[in-house]
Amino acid sequence: MDMKHLRLWSLAIGLVLLTGAPQALAAQARVIRGTVTDAQTGDPVSGAQISIRDTGMGTITNAQGRYELTNVPEGRIELRVTYLGYSTQSRTLTVTAGEAQVVDFQMAVTAIELEELVATGYAQQTRREVSSAITTVSSVDLENPVIASLDAALLGKAPGVQVIQNAGNPGNGITVRVRGSSSISASNQPLYVVDGMPIFREDFSQLSLGGQDLSAITGLNPDEIASISVLKDAAAAAIYGSRGSNGVILITTKRGAITAEQGGVSRPRFEINTSFGQQEPSRVIQMLNTQEWMDYFADAMRTDNYTEQEIQDEFDWLGIDPSIDTDWQDEVFRKAGISNTQLTVSGGSSRFKYLMSGSFFDQEGVVLGSSYDRASGRVNLDFQATDRISVAASLALSQEENNRIESDNSIESAVTNAIANEPWAPVFADDGTYAGAASYANPVGIAMLNEVEARTIRSFGNVSATVVTLPWLRLNGRVGFDVLNLREYEYQSSEVPLTYSSGVDGVAQIGNAQGRRYMMEAYLTADRIFGDHEVSVTAGSSQETEDRERSFVRGEGYTSPDLHWPANAARVTDYDGTAWEHNLTSFFGRANYTYAGRYVVNGSVRRDGSSRFGTDNKYGVFPAVSLAWVVTNESFMSDFDLFTDLRIRGSWGKTGNEAIGDFRYLGLFSTANYGEIPGTAPSNLPNPGLKWETTKEWNLGFDASFLQDRVGFVAEIYGKETYDLLLNRPVTATSGFTSVLANVGGMENRGWELSLSTVNFKAAQTGGFEWTSNFSITHNVNEVTKLYSSDPTQPGEPFMGGWYNRVEEGQPIGAFYMYRYVGVDPANGNALYADLDADGNQIGETTDPSSEDRMIVGSPHPDYFGGFRNTVRMSGFELTAFLEFSRGAEVMNAMREFSDDGGYFYDNKFRDVLDDYWTPDNPTGTKPRPSYWGSTGARYTSSRWLEDGSYYRLADVTLGYNLPSEVAARIGAADARIYVSGKNLKTWTDYSGYAPDLNSFGSSAGSAALGTDFYAYPLARTFTVGFKATW
Amino acid sequence: MTMTRSRMAPALLFLAVSLGACDGDLLDVKPVDEISEDIAIVDARSAQAALVGAYSALQGGSYYGGAYVMWSETLTDNVEHTGTFDSYADADLVFLRPDMGGITGMWTVLYDGINRVNLLIQKVPAITSIDAADADAILGQAYALRALHYFNLVRAWGDVPLVLAPPATLDEAALVSRSTTAQVYTQIASDLGQAASLLSGLDNSSRTFVTPGFVTALQARIALYQGDWAGAVARARALQATGEYSLAGSYGQLFTAGGDPTSEDIFRVAFTATDYNNLGYYYQYDGRFEIGATQEAYDLFDPADDRFAVNFNGVRSDGIQVVKFPTTIGGEDLHVIRYADVLLILAEALAEQDGAANLSEAVDQINAIRARSGMAGYVYGVDLTTQQEVLDAVFLERRMELAFEGEYWFDLVRTGRAATAIGANFDAHEALWPIPVSELDVAPNLTQNPGY
Structure with a gap:
């Protein structure tokens, strides 16, 4: 970051902090408290998040479902409660100095959280206010x-x-x-x-x-x-x-x-999550084992007219030890x-x-x-x-x-x-x-x-x-x-x-x-x-610098x-x-x-x-x-x-x-x-x-x-x-x-999502x-x-x-x-491919395709x-x-x-190559003839x-x-x-x-x-x- | 409070605006490891750097660093395909098509090299701060390199576009058309003439940069390609007359792992472990063994011939290993032309002119080459008598002496021996390679060679 901008920024943030500081003195006790319960059963809901929108203020309910917020800002605020699996609720109220208010919530189990806050970039909106396509994934997922x-x-x-x-x-x-x-x-x-x-x-x-x-x-x-x-x-x-x-x-x-206070200080919340496994x-x-490999390659050589002796010679030359698998x-x-x-x-x-x-x-x-x-x-x-x-x-x-x-x-x-x-x-x-x-x-x-x-x-x-x-x-x-x-x-x-x-x-x-x-x-x-008119406007600017080395x-x-x-x-x-x-x-x-x-x-x-x-x-x-x-x-x-x-x-x-x-x-x-x-x-x-x-x-x-x-x-x-x-x-x-x-x-991309x-x-x-x-x-x-x-x-x-x-x-x-593979030529076991003309239309089948096919x-x-x-x-x-x-x-x-x-490379083969390949004895085979010389087109x-x-x-x-x-x-x-x-x-x-x-x-x-x-x-x-x- | 706040808001607003607005410098970012073309060739130092960059084109994997040398051997009966690359499999079968990546790569690197020297030829004369002698040296090398590139183009493709200046626009570039083979050779002769005069102040000490000796040697080789026997003899003799070149003491000294210079070197392309050639890696079992020698090439050599062991080491069922390029690292300098080649040019040009004196001297030159590798010479009038016998002997010696160095295909085509040597895989039209189809697509005035 260049220094000029850095200084400008430090200055700006300092200014922001300074100008706001005196206001802290003006704050007076304004309290909101209440209880959160399950609407169906009436049981208290503990651990529910209570927050005041756009302020960053909030707390969570205790084991009795109770909460308390102090130093709430004056004026119109939106108080909301969220808890996983329950539908989020919010209440708008006006806070005046020196006043304590009681706000209780009854929460209902839900499939979709309509009041869920959705991050939209430089802002948050409630799900109801979103008019574009935004999907949210919560930490539960x-x-x-x-x-x-x-x-x-x-x-x-x-x-x-x-x-x-x-x-x-x-x-x-x-x-x-x-x-x-x-x-x-x-x-x-x-x-x-x-x-x-x-x-x-x-x-x-x-x-x-x-x-x-x-x-x-x-x-x-x-x-x-x-x-x-x-x-x-x-x-x-x-x-x-x-x-x-x-x-x-x-x-x-x-x-x-916010966590509950204990002896005048808020009590820390510890969470441990550990898992291990295998x-x-x-x-x-x-894949083929040694015997199957040899059988398959022997067939590949036979269809290329190798004699049994030649096949054995080939295996010997390769140095195959049949006892190794x-x-x-x-x-x-x-x-x-x-x-x-x-x-x-x-x-x-x-x-x-x-x-x-x-x-x-x-x-x-x-x-x-x-x-x-x-x-x-x-x-x-x-x-x-x-x-x-x-x-x-x-x-x-x-x-x-x-x-x-x-x-x-x-x-x-x-x-x-x-x-x-x-x-x-x-x-x-x-x-x-x-x-x-x-x-x-x-x-x-x-x-x-x-x-x-x-x-x-x-x-x-x-x-x-x-x-x-x-x-x-x-x-x-x-x-x-x-x-x-x-x-x-x-x-x-x-x-x-x-x-x-x-x-x-x-x-x-x-x-x-x-x-x-x-x-x-x-x-x-x-x-x-x-x-009836609600207006929200955001405007700003940003600068990003990146260097790599x-x-x-x-x-x-x-x-x-x-x-x-x-x-x-x-x-x-x-x-x-x-x-x-x-x-x-x-x-x-x-x-x-x-x-x-x-x-x-x-x-x-x-x-x-x-x-x-x-x-x-x-x-x-x-x-x-x-x-x-x-x-x-x-x-x-x-x-x-x-x-x-x-x-x-x-x-x-x-x-x-x-x-x-x-x-x-x-x-x-x-x-x-x-x-x-x-x-x-x-x-x-x-x-x-x-x-x-x-x-x-x-x-x-x-x-x-x-x-x-x-x-x-x-x-x-x-x-x-x-x-x-x-x-x-x-x-x-x-x-x-x-x-x-x-x-x-x-x-172009076209589609739908449900x-x-x-x-x-x-x-x-x-x-x-x-x-x-x-x-x-x-x-x-x-x-x-x-x-x-x-x-x-x-x-x-x-x-x-x-x-x-x-x-x-x-x-x-x-x-x-x-x-495009079209099948096996029953006459000789060779692979058949679509034969195309210059315009790409299929005009027949061929065992010898060229790049134009x-x-x-x-x-x-x-x-x-x-x-x-x-x-x-x-x-x-x-x-x-x-x-x-x-x-x-x-x-x-x-x-x-x-x-x-088909057995052209010595690589081991997927075991499914053995299923129904063409040989002179199996002329209806659905896989091309194996060939040691790779001459079948397979x-x-x-x-x-x-x-x-x-x-x-x-x-x-x-x-x-x-x-x-x-x-x-x-x-x-x-x-x-x-x-x-x-x-x-x-x-x-x-x-x-x-x-x-x-x-x-x-x-x-x-x-x-x-x-x-x-x-x-x-x-x-x-x-x-x-x-x-x-x- | 209100006052502070009302002053604060415009201040922050100003900040917000300034963040987006003060961007002139931020958006004008230049790379640290590349420079703008405007300042690339502006003084002696940058021109020298661009000249070095022009030499760098020779190292390309599609040029002396690999394909141009290996491909032209793979097409022949010297080399067969043993690996997995389609491009070399097709070369082995002389199955030439306009859409082959290998051919496109060679065409591309040759014109890249030409563009690099064209930039020098265009820009260096306009530099006022450069010494005349320095400018001459740079330009002389540039002309010689351009001649080498065009010679390598014309002997492979025949008629090719003559681009003598960097195209001003891409639209202009798309208008190129082919010049005739004769026009290309005329330009090559002119470039070499320019080079000879501009370089006249230089000595022949460099082995990896252009020297007056290289210009002469290349003129001799080109004269041979044009059937200008007297010219070839004259150039070869002129080189001999310098007294600065001689056959290396042994054949093996020419192909050491370190690429050490010898008295036989006329021009080599420099390589290092980081700017390496692919030859050893492609030819060796320890490398990718993409190509190997044919049995026929192997059998040409008497095992007592020093060249046998320098060329070959190992015969396996999957092919014969060539070890002439001794490392898979490829850091050693490779020969573009060496003195033995010039002696063989002299021998061939003499033999072509017939007459007992010429034939006799031709045989002497062959014998000099053979003697260096421990082989007995021919006796003119006994072993070799007719002009054809001498020509055949020169050709055989050339094939053996320069085996795998990238000359054999062109020698076969030049002497009309390709069909006999290669056999049924060779079609007459394949004497000229196809113009890459990617070029025909973007330069509508280009035409294809016949037969493709």
């Missing part, structure tokens, strides 16, 4: 996720949000798509904002470890989260302007609340431990509230050599400095250590080679070293001897101040930061035969990457009510496996050391108008200037408007008490995608050395017009809540059009370049039987609408965006493009996905089952390139390897028991809970690999490279037991 990263915890929980785990590596990068992909070349990941501070999402890693990557999101402990708001449509996300196109995930962390691979792929997966998989412990201390008075938490999450991987742990701490403070000035601080600190292994998309990987290596090769050679008898390097050796250690130190947070200058006008200021340091070290042992490293006496590399981001923002919020060195050639840091290298083979900056400066404003609680109009606009935009387009403007009609508040509805809420919403907005890379608009020269002499050469063609990608989206929403809030229903339908997509416009190579980046592409929450069975009294359900489903259709074309009257040029994924107009991004054969995008949660409570027991599902996506099982190729990349990726997954079953309070009291606890949990218990799918929701291109690779499983790390099935108690 995130409780005890036993998962490294919060994005994985969102899986199946927010309609419209697709979460792809990519692989089971502990701590790997997760792919998140809010309402489909909206970019081809720029990032597709949403913006993450924690307590008002946009944080890093990117992968800082400098090591390439096959398919998977890291993500800065793992630095945020999911246990610290109180709630998540997902801004889905453009109207909601437009307040974040040029970063809103991929949706915005607003995260609010847990904060302290994981195992959720699935093992059935190695189960390679069994060798690299293990049962792995997992644990998570969190300790939270919170509490406070009406003036000062605090929450401090520390946690340690520790996960071994189910594949040898991999593990992840994170120690994290948080301090959240709220300080009511004066009646009119409040200050809040939110600080997070974490340290991660990720022991990674090379997994998918690599031929030197433990997972790849556990599938690919022949069963007749031993793990160990006679001398006890790792054997290299198989086709590929020994996966056990790779897992045990190679080291990859990624250590992250992360801190982010912000300090904010709010000044109530007039009763209806607030000034807000915030200074935030995010600092990340990633140190990575890798040693590829020279002791694993058949690896690159063994040929160069070892490879070691070390990298340091650092990112720093600072934000300053100031905005005004005005709230006024004139009779990295250094890296790779050395080869080590004298011994014990000396293997880059300092010991014989020669440096790669290095890096650079820094870059990225800044953003913005104005934003929002107006919200409500008439008689019936008609809601929201409008917002943001103007972003970014250092990434070309000189001709430095600033982008992103407007939005949305409307809601609250039907239940109409007078004609007063006779219908069926509905407690009925709302119709409509919105339109424009957002941008600023993640287009730095300095792409400049004409540049970069380093081009020759020998040991430094030189320069042209590196980038200028494009001063380069700008953000733009998304326009409309949304229609319908909300209903009926049968005394026992049924809640939300439906959304939307259309999203993205244009000015960045694409490389090809230019003639005779210019010295092959392409220039330009805003030329287009894409969610239904029900209280199926309502308890008649406390502890009675209660059953609630939540169901959500999402449908999204993606289509690439425009690509670059040299002739504007012609369709754009399609291209491959992954090994198998096509980017083509009229198709969803990443559609699978390959030969490739066609679109499927899509990696699901037709539907969602989740279904059921919770049953009785007598202190709570049983939750969460089912997650996805239908209609296809997965390219790219492992079949080598494991179902090894061509085709739709034969494309599998249905639909699945249902029992993602979580948790049984908890709340100890009776008298039992809890015996350990001095206010409440205590024990629970057992199973994650990833069962997946129902036809997919034959480890899991259908894997992608070996990871989360930060090109957005078109989807749905490709090339030896991805398996998902773990996890069993945990846990204990949670508060004092």
Whole structure:
């Protein structure tokens, strides 16, 4: 941050504090007290949150359901009570000096919380006031996720949000798509904002470890989260302007609340939550054993006319020992431990509230050599400095250590080679070293001897101040930061035969990457009510500066496996050391108008200037408007008490995608050395017009809540059009370049989302039987609408965006493009493929397809996905089952390139290759003839390897028991809970690999490279037991 | 109170506005590890850096650092495909198509190299602060490199676009069209002529930068390609006359792991462990063993020939390993042209001119090459008598002496021997490679070579 701005800010905050200070003296005792009870049973509700809206003041009820608030500000206030599973209530009252008021609440069990506060970016609105598409996920949905990263915890929980785990590596990068992909070349990941501070999402890693990557999101402990708001449509996300196109995930962390006083001081509240358990691979792929391998290859040779003697000679030449039968997966998989412990201390008075938490999450991987742990701490403070000035601080600190292994998309990987290596090769050679008898390097050796250690130190947070200058006008200021340091070290042992490293006496590399981001923002919020007219206006500006730095060195050639840091290298083979900056400066404003609680109009606009935009387009403007009609508040509805809420919403907005890379608009020269002499050469063609990608989206929403809030229903339908997509416009190579980046592409997403929450069975009294359900489903259709074309009257040029994924107009991004397999030629057992003419029409079948016969054969995008949660409570027991599902996506099982190729490669085969293959004796076989020479066409990349990726997954079953309070009291606890949990218990799918929701291109690779499983790390099935108690 | 508050609000408001407004500096961010093209070539130092950058193009994985050298061997009966890359599998089968990534890559890197020198040729004369001698040295090297790039283009693709200045706009660039092979050779001759005169003040001591000796050697090679036998002889003799070059003491000295210089070097491309060539990695069992020697190439050599052990080490069922490029690291400098090549050019050009004196001297030159590797010479009039016999012997010696160095395909095509050597996989039209289809798409005036 530059010093000038820093000083300006210190000055401003100081001024704010000073001007407000005298007002503290003017405060007089104003007290509100009351009792909160269950409306049905009359029992007291303890632990309910009482708060005064927009002040940060609040408390929680005691065991008798009582509460008391002192020093309440004068004037009109809104008092609200919230408790999980009950519908939030609020009461507006006028507070006058010296007066004590009694306000009691009777709370009803509910499916949907209408008065729930929804974070919308620079403000909160009640659910009723929201007119755009925003989904909230509460901490209950995130409780005890036993998962490294919060994005994985969102899986199946927010309609419209697709979460792809990519692989089971502990701590790997997760792919998140809010309402489909909206970019081809720029990032597709949403913006993450924690307590008002946009944080890093990117992968800082400098090591390439096959398919998977890291993500800065793992630095945020999911246990610290109180709630998540997902801004889905453009109207909601437009307040974040040029970063809103991929949706915005607003995260609010847990904060302290007022606790009962004890001896004149407020008593701290301690919470401990600890769990531990065990994981195992959720699935093992059935491979051939040695005898089956030999039988299959013998058949492959027979169909190529080998004599029995020649077959035996071939086996002898390969050195097969039939007595060896190695189960390679069994060798690299293990049962792995997992644990998570969190300790939270919170509490406070009406003036000062605090929450401090520390946690340690520790996960071994189910594949040898991999593990992840994170120690994290948080301090959240709220300080009511004066009646009119409040200050809040939110600080997070974490340290991660990720022991990674090379997994998918690599031929030197433990997972790849556990599938690919022949069963007749031993793990160990006679001398006890790792054997290299198989086709590929020994996966056990790779897992045990190679080291990859990624250590992250992360801190982010912000300090904010709010000044109530007039009763209806607030000034807000915030200074935030995010600092990340990633140190990575890798040693590829020279002791694993058949690896690159063994040929160069070892490879070691070390990298340091650092990112720093600072934000300053100031905005005004005005709230006024004139009779039936409620107006709220927010306007302000912000500045974000970001700089990043990295250094890296790779050395080869080590004298011994014990000396293997880059300092010991014989020669440096790669290095890096650079820094870059990225800044953003913005104005934003929002107006919200409500008439008689019936008609809601929201409008917002943001103007972003970014250092990434070309000189001709430095600033982008992103407007939005949305409307809601609250039907239940109409007078004609007063006779219908069926509905407690009925709302119709409509919105339109424009957002941008600023993640287009730095300095792409400049004409540049970069380093081009020759020998040991430094030189320069042209590196980038200028494009001063380069700008953000733009998304326009409309949304229609319908909300209903009926049968005394026992049924809640939300439906959304939307259309999203993205244009000015960045694409490389090809230019003639005779210019010295092959392409220039330009805003030329287009894409569309259309879809709908439904969610239904029900209280199926309502308890008649406390502890009675209660059953609630939540169901959500999402449908999204993606289509690439425009690509670059040299002739504007012609369709754009399609291209491959992954090994198998096509980017083509009229198709969803990443559609699978390959030969279409049509069956087996009964005459000779050869594979038959669709034969296409120049226009792509099928004209017959061929055993010898050419590249022109490739066609679109499927899509990696699901037709539907969602989740279904059921919770049953009785007598202190709570049983939750969460089912997650996805239908209609296809997965390219790219492992079949080598494991179902008919016997051309020596790789071990999936066991299903044995089922009904063609031989002269089985001419009706449904699989092509195996062929040692690969002459049957079975090894061509085709739709034969494309599998249905639909699945249902029992993602979580948790049984908890709340100890009776008298039992809890015996350990001095206010409440205590024990629970057992199973994650990833069962997946129902036809997919034959480890899991259908894997992608070996990871989360930060090109957005078109989807749905490709090339030896991805398996998902773990996890069993945990846990204990949670508060004092 | 009210007063303070009413002053406070505008103050904060001002702050809010200033945050969004004082952004001029913030948004004007430049990279630290790249520089603007406007200041890239403005003085002696930056021009020198851009010249080094122009040499850097030679290191490309599609150029001397890899494909251009290996691909042109894989097309022939010297090398066969043993690995997994389609591009090399297709090269082995001489299955050439306009959409091949390998061909596009070579075309692209060659024009990238041309653009780098075109920038120098355009900008250096306008720099006033540079010494005339320095400017001459930079420009002379730039012209020589441009000639080398165009020669490498024309011998592979025939008619190619002659781009002699950086295109002012992309629209202008899209208008390129092909010049005839003769026009390209005329330009090459002109560039080499310029280079020779601009570099006349330089000595021949450098092995990895352009020297007057390299210009002469390249002129000799080009004369051979154009059938200008007298010219080739004259250039080769001119190089001999400098007395600065001689055959290295042993063949092995030319291909050491350290890439050590020898008296035979005329021009090598410099590589380091970080800016490495792919040859050893592609040829060796310890590397990716993408390509290996054919049995036929292996059988050409007498095991007593010093060149045998330098070229080969290991015969396995999956192929024969070439170890001429001795490390998988690829940090050693590779030869673009060396003195043995010039002697063979001399021998061939003499033999082409026929006559006993010429043939006899041609045989002497072959024998010099053979003697260095411990092989007995031919006796003119006994072992070799006719012009054709001598030409065949020169060709065989060239194939052996320069094996795997990237010249063999072009020698086959140049001498009309490709069909015989390669066999049925070779179609006459494949003597010229296809123009990349990606070029035809964006430059409508370009035409394809016949047969594709």
